[in-house]
Amino acid sequence: xxxxxxxxxxxxxxxxxxxxxxxxxxxxxxxxxxxxxxxxxxxxxxxxxxxxxxxxxxxxxxxxxxxxxxxxxxxxxxxxxxxxxxxxxxxxxxxxxxxxxxxxxxxxxxxxxxxxxxxxxxxxxxxxxxxxxxxxxxxxxxxxxxxxxxxxxxxxxxxxxxxxxxxxxxxxxxxxxxxxxxxxxxxxxxxxxxxxxxxxxxxxxxxxxxxxxxxxxxxxxxxxxxxxxxxxxxxxxxxxxxxxxxxxxxxxxxxxxxxxxxxxxxxxxxxxxxxxxxxxxxxxxxxxxxxxxxxxxxxxxxxxxxxxxxxxxxxxxxxxxxxxxxxxxxxxxxxxxxxxxxxxxxxxxxxxxxxxxxxxxxxxxxxxxxxxxxxxxxxxxxxxxxxxxxxxxxxxxxxxxxxxxxx
Ligand code: ADP
Numbered sequence: 001x002x003x004x005x006x007x008x009x010x011x012x013x014x015x016x017x018x019x020x021x022x023x024x025x026x027x028x029x030x031x032x033x034x035x036x037x038x039x040x041x042x043x044x045x046x047x048x049x050x051x052x053x054x055x056x057x058x059x060x061x062x063x064x065x066x067x068x069x070x071x072x073x074x075x076x077x078x079x080x081x082x083x084x085x086x087x088x089x090x091x092x093x094x095x096x097x098x099x100x101x102x103x104x105x106x107x108x109x110x111x112x113x114x115x116x117x118x119x120x121x122x123x124x125x126x127x128x129x130x131x132x133x134x135x136x137x138x139x140x141x142x143x144x145x146x147x148x149x150x151x152x153x154x155x156x157x158x159x160x161x162x163x164x165x166x167x168x169x170x171x172x173x174x175x176x177x178x179x180x181x182x183x184x185x186x187x188x189x190x191x192x193x194x195x196x197x198x199x200x201x202x203x204x205x206x207x208x209x210x211x212x213x214x215x216x217x218x219x220x221x222x223x224x225x226x227x228x229x230x231x232x233x234x235x236x237x238x239x240x241x242x243x244x245x246x247x248x249x250x251x252x253x254x255x256x257x258x259x260x261x262x263x264x265x266x267x268x269x270x271x272x273x274x275x276x277x278x279x280x281x282x283x284x285x286x287x288x289x290x291x292x293x294x295x296x297x298x299x300x301x302x303x304x305x306x307x308x309x310x311x312x313x314x315x316x317x318x319x320x321x322x323x324x325x326x327x328x329x330x331x332x333x334x335x336x337x338x339x340x341x342x343x344x345x346x347x348x349x350x351x352x353x354x355x356x357x358x359x360x361x362x363x364x365x366x367x368x369x370x371x372x373x374x375x376x377x378x379x380x381x382x383x384x385x386x387x388x389x390x391x392x393x394x395x396x397x398x399x400x401x402x403x404x405x406x407x
Contacts, residue, residue, distance in 0.1 A: 002028070002086050003392040004140070006066065007093040008132025010124065011035045013065040016388035017073060017080060017087070020396045025389045029073060029080045033057075033065040043068040045078060053078050062128070063135035070139060089144045090136050091395030093387070094129045096122035097149035098175060104152065104398040107133060107145040115147065121175065121232065146395035153183030156224040161321075164231075178236070180228035182210045184390040186218040187225075189329045189383045194223070196368075196381075205322040207315060210385065211341070212332035213241040213284065217311065219318035219325075227321050229314055235270055238314065239307045241284035244274035246310070279303035286334045286341065308344040315345070319352055327379035328354065336384050337365050346380060353377025 001021050007014040012034035019026045031045035041059030046052050053075070057068045070084050081087070092107070098118040105111050112130060119126040137145060154162075162178040164171060171177060189208040194201035201223035208218045215238040219227040229237025229245075239245045247270070256266050277284035280303035282292055292300035319325060334341055339361045346356050355373040364371055364382045371380045 001088045001396065002081065003089045003091055003395055004069075004087045004136070004143070005091045005093070005388045005391045005395075006132050006136060007387075007391075008062055008065075008128050008135075009036075010128050011037060013062060013069065013132060014388075015066075015069045016392070018389060018392035020392045025392050025396075027386075027389065029078070030388060031069060031072065033059055033068055035059065036062060036065050041065070041068075043072050045069075045072045047078070047080070061135070062131045063138065066132065066135050066139055084140060085142060087140055087143050089146060089395055089399060090140055091391040092129060092133050092136075092145060092147050093391055094147045094149045095125035095151070095181070096179065097147075097151045097155075098179070099155065099177070101147070101149050101152050102155040104146050104148045104394045106398060106402050107137070107147055111147060121179070144399055146398045148184060148391045148394045148398075150181040150183050151179045153187045154178075154180030154218070154225040154228050157226060157228070161227040176232055178228070178231045180216070180218070180225065181230045181234045182214065182216045182218075182228075183225070184387060184394060185210045185331060185385045186216075186220065186228070187223075188385055188390050189331055190220045190223055192368075192383050193327055193329055193381060196383075204327070205325045206327050206329060207318045207322070207325045208329045208331070209311060209315075209335055209345075210332045211238075211311075211330065211335035211338075214243070215240045215245075215311075215332070215334070217314045217318065219321045221322055227318060237310075239279075239303075239310050240275045241286075242272050242275045242277045244270050244278065276303045276307060279306055286338055290338065290340055304341070304344070308341060311345045312349070315349070315352075324352075325378065327381055329381045329383050331383055331385040336367075336382055339364065342371065342380075342382075354380060356380060 003018045003020045005016045014032050016030040017028040019028055027048060029045050029047050033043050035041055036059050039058045041057055043057045044054045059065045072078055073081050094115055096118045098121055100114050115126055115130055186208045190201055190206050194204055206220045210216050214234055216228055216230045218225050235243050237245050280289055280299045282300055283289060289300040289303055293304055330342055342361055346354050353376055355376040356371050357373040361371045369382050
């Protein structure tokens, strides 16, 4: 079955065409349309062999952007499909499903309305995700449309993990609580680890680390998320590329007063000017920071240290939450490709049975691998993630389980 995966943001549309079925997915093409909102944008598409096709197109809105993606896919030069009709399903990445969605769902009018209601929790994401859905529904009415939520996997968290210690009625009124994100990625790490170990996921206690531009960790018991580091929004928890992660809320209030910052300006400061970039003043890119730190740059070094220390603190916390774990798993651009970061995170954790094999850690760049030293009690793995493949897999699963109806 050919599934088109769409990730629609405010100024771009990422897409991937995936041949899916029975856990054996294959990327046929992937691409990017940007900037949406421009009359002179770029549509690009890359094939697995490395062939890249780029066109200049008008991208005034999501409808034109998705149409441009489909036109590119049927171009004889690109040649991946003959006709749009071949696309049987569309998997939509939806950022926030609130407490309403525990799993991927077939899109209907009611589902779209419920996602729109969650927009108050993710005003920068859900409206664009939905606009992409309506655009693709009009272009591909024959396809089944499935929403796959970043938040769904974490809906299994117990109240003690998702409740903020703020006035309870106020939180209930505005649905303020921890939701968590990167759910498809955390779920994939747990399921893949179980597959690699040949054991049911229901028997396992795992700590998963998704370290990309956005970073989050998850405590997983029996295949279910029991705690995660991101909160009501993706700002909380670990240090990220440009997001602060945990900060004393009182410090934020003081800064707003001292600098005369509006909530909108503070939001930008916390989400776009903080994290690795904020500490180092150099870059949000871990590669660049590792290079600067190796040349003796103190701010780059500090940024990496704060980043790794925060992960270690969460690791300790989740160790207590789970009463021990049998594996720690890394994924994401940093988790998969930065042995130095993994080494710093895992150093001095012998008490938890964590010891890396240095050679294996160095060799594990962008590939699935067990990094643990021989005899170490706790496994440490790299399990690469691929968001588009996972969305296609979850969409396929939802269709198989839920029948094939469209809105
Ligand atoms: P996103 O969250 O946007 O999907 P990625 O998962 O691609 O981001 O992760 C991006 C991060 O991964 C950047 O900080 C980048 O520097 C880092 N990264 C990618 N390759 C390497 C590498 N070889 N060494 C260190 N960091 C890397």
